[in-house]
Amino acid sequence: MQCEPILAQSKPIITNRNMINTMNNVPCPVCGRPTEHQIDGRCKECFLKTVTLAHIPLVVRTTFCSMCGAVKRGKHWEYQKFEVDDLIQGVIEQALKIDSQATDISTSIALSNSNPVIYRAHITVTGEIKGVKAESQLNTEVRITKETCDACSRMAGGYYEAVVQIRAEGRFPDEDEQQQMVKLVDEVVERQYQRGDRFSFITSAQELPEGTDIYLGSNSCARQACRLAVERFGCKYSESPTLSGKKDGKDIYRITYSLRLPRLVPGDIIRVGEDFVLVNRSAKMTTGLYLESGLEFSEHTDRLKDAKKVADVDEAENAIVVSVEQDTVQVMHPSTFKQVTIKKPAHFTGTGGEEVKVILTEDSIFILPS
Ligand SMILES: [Zn+2]
Numbered sequence: 247m248q249c250e251p252i253l254a255q256s257k258p259i260i261t262n263r264n265m266i267n268t269m270n271n272v273p274c275p276v277c278g279r280p281t282e283h284q285i286d287g288r289c290k291e292c293f294l295k296t297v298t299l300a301h302i303p304l305v306v307r308t309t310f311c312s313m314c315g316a317v318k319r320g321k322h323w324e325y326q327k328f329e330v331d332d333l334i335q336g337v338i339e340q341a342l343k344i345d346s347q348a349t350d351i352s353t354s355i356a357l358s359n360s361n362p363v364i365y366r367a368h369i370t371v372t373g374e375i376k377g378v379k380a381e382s383q384l385n386t387e388v389r390i391t392k393e394t395c396d397a398c399s400r401m402a403g404g405y406y407e408a409v410v411q412i413r414a415e416g417r418f419p420d421e422d423e424q425q426q427m428v429k430l431v432d433e434v435v436e437r438q439y440q441r442g443d444r445f446s447f448i449t450s451a452q453e454l455p456e457g458t459d460i461y462l463g464s465n466s467c468a469r470q471a472c473r474l475a476v477e478r479f480g481c482k483y484s485e486s487p488t489l490s491g492k493k494d495g496k497d498i499y500r501i502t503y504s505l506r507l508p509r510l511v512p513g514d515i516i517r518v519g520e521d522f523v524l525v526n527r528s529a530k531m532t533t534g535l536y537l538e539s540g541l542e543f544s545e546h547t548d549r550l551k552d553a554k555k556v557a558d559v560d561e562a563e564n565a566i567v568v569s570v571e572q573d574t575v576q577v578m579h580p581s582t583f584k585q586v587t588i589k590k591p592a593h594f595t596g597t598g599g600e601e602v603k604v605i606l607t608e609d610s611i612f613i614l615p616s
């Protein structure tokens with residue numbers, strides 16, 4: 247009873263195996279070779295003949311700015327931070343046309359150049375199309391045209407959109423302060439350029455008795471520099487536009503930023519009435535220390551219009567403390583070497599014999615906090 251069904255089952259199994267064998271031997275309709283898997287009704291080799299994984303024109307042209315390396319795409323120039331080889335690779339990758347059905351694509355490019363404006367490239371592209379591995383070996387020549395980009399020609403022509411005037415409130419900014427501010431503008435210009443603002447450049451800088459004027463290619467750059475100066479140095483600024491011409495029927499303005507450093511800066515020693523004050527901070531309020539007593543000082547900056555700067559902490563000299571009493575300190579004057587008795591300031595905790603920083607005024611000597 248059990249044998250029959252087994253026999254009956256074994257027949258179709260044999261038939262099935264025969265069918266597979268027949269499938270394996272189906273000849274390719276194109277070349278006639280027997281083929282296991284057909285793709286689009288032909289063998290692998292014949293299928294590969296019908297597809298092109300990748301192609302590229304024999305000559306690819308590109309335009310670079312000879313001054314900044316920007317690359318021209320269509321009518322526009324684009325900022326480039328890459329080396330020439332990377333630029334050429336990018337140009338090739340853009341010119342390369344790869345079959346849209348291809349997957350798992352990888353490209354390698356070998357560059358050689360005998361001439362700074364002509365590069366030869368050998369390109370190998372591998373990938374899969376409909377599960378069949380395909381490869382393309384291509385050659386092209388990249389020809390570089392050098393031009394001067396819009397930004398570089400503007401810079402060379404002295405073009406500017408904005409002027410930042412570095413000044414100080416009620417005084418002339420010193421050399422150091424001006425250098426710090428120029429550095430700050432430079433920092434913003436560099437950062438914006440790296441971010442792709444190709445007009446972020448300094449056209450020129452002019453030193454004047456009252457400060458420095460910096461001419462900039464980009465207005466947004468100038469404004470950002472001013473904002474950073476407010477944040478970092480407590481500066482104030484105002485802007486005023488001047489009509490500089492017309493472009494495509496529109497008025498073109500140049501903006502002048504009057505950037506003012508605060509009148510008082512940390513480290514200033516000012517005279518307020520009869521007192522000498524070391525400034526620690528000056529914004530809306532000015533805070534610091536009374537040098538004689540060492541007590542804290544705080545006043546609205548607006549009310550300090552008559553306060554005069556008399557010295558700077560950088561001018562401090564070294565002096566030896568000879569002895570210390572309850573409320574007084576004897577200090578050896580650094581230039582006359584005479585002992586001078588002064589009130590003990592609150593911040594002084596020495597016991598005698600130590601070296602301290604002192605500020606000398608016409609008729610006084612003050613110990614600075616350490
Ligand atoms: Zn074939």
Ligand SMILES: [Zn+2]
Nearest residue numbers: 311314395398
């Ligand atoms: Zn350029």
